[in-house]
Amino acid sequence: MAEVRVEGLTKTYGTARALDAVTLAFPDGGFFGLLGPSGSGKTTLLRAIAGFVEPEAGRVLIGDAPVENVPVEAREIGMVFQSYALFPNMTVAQNVAFGLEVRKVPAAERARRVAEVLELVRLGPYGARKPHELSGGQRQRVAMARAIVTRPRVLLLDEPLSALDKALRVEMQIELKRIQREVGITTIFVTHDQEEALTLSDRIGILRDGRLVREGPPRAVYDDPRDAFTARFLGEANLFSGVLEPGGLRLGDGVLVAGARTATVAVRPENLRISLTEPPAPIRLRARLRQRIFAGAMGTCVLDWQGETLKAVGRDRDFADLPAEGEVWLSWDAADTIPLEG
């Protein structure tokens, strides 16, 4: 196991800055989720850590040692990608054993370690099967087994679950977390799915245009996103813009939001309340309800406030008394105002 660090990592393709002076530490034994829009540099960062991409500037350290002169195969990294290519003609056990054979691990120890790791991914009885005789989730477990059987110091996962359907993905998220905990391996995980990143990660990092915009524990980043990009990227956020005054932010109807540092603040959809009668809350605005969407246990209301589209999320029964559309009151607790930085 080892801590991984990148310092000032920079990589340009033509005119595209895939990585722009990224400095970041991935804690030893932790599960780190890398998030960002398409093209923000997530895969490039993983590939630079693995050694497939040579940065123009900056360096990668694994366990305190710079690795620029260490070739890919000697970096002791396990990898799982979305398109985990299993060898189709080999059995599950042979697929898993392959990396050990390459490393000339003796046959008896090989067999023992393959059996052990197949138990770990709950594929004990499946060693003799071929990949085409497995489900998608089982194949993904073989890919995991193959990545960890060589006992790497670092595990890199690039969207490993995105080919699975929603139900299976959720099941595999739980499995992935369990396996990572049991093995205790430093794991760096790239995903498009912010919910997945929030569920699995001890820490997350958000990339935008090759730059690291935010890093920290998921809850801390969610609760205090600091800028509008992060607020909107991680979860959903309603933005309220007004006029900044000494006492706070003045919004449309004369409401004053204390504590604002910029002309825009954010409020999470789950913290917006909607009512037909004027609420006692100090922060209350008139808005127009445009649509109510029923989605099982939770419902969403789409509203319009001064030309901005807003969303409120709650239990569907909390919205039961509301009309399909019309004028409503919108309110939230002062503590749920998220101040943004300029």
Ligand SMILES: Nc1ncnc2c1ncn2[C@@H]1O[C@H](COP(=O)(O)OP(=O)(O)OP(=O)(O)O)[C@@H](O)[C@H]1O
């Ligand atoms: N081999 C390459 N040649 C040229 N440009 C590349 C190459 N690899 C990546 N890029 C560019 O670098 C930028 C970052 O790409 P990268 O694949 O790291 O993003 P990403 O965040 O992983 O995106 P996605 O979520 O879509 O996979 C993009 O603008 C991409 O077009």
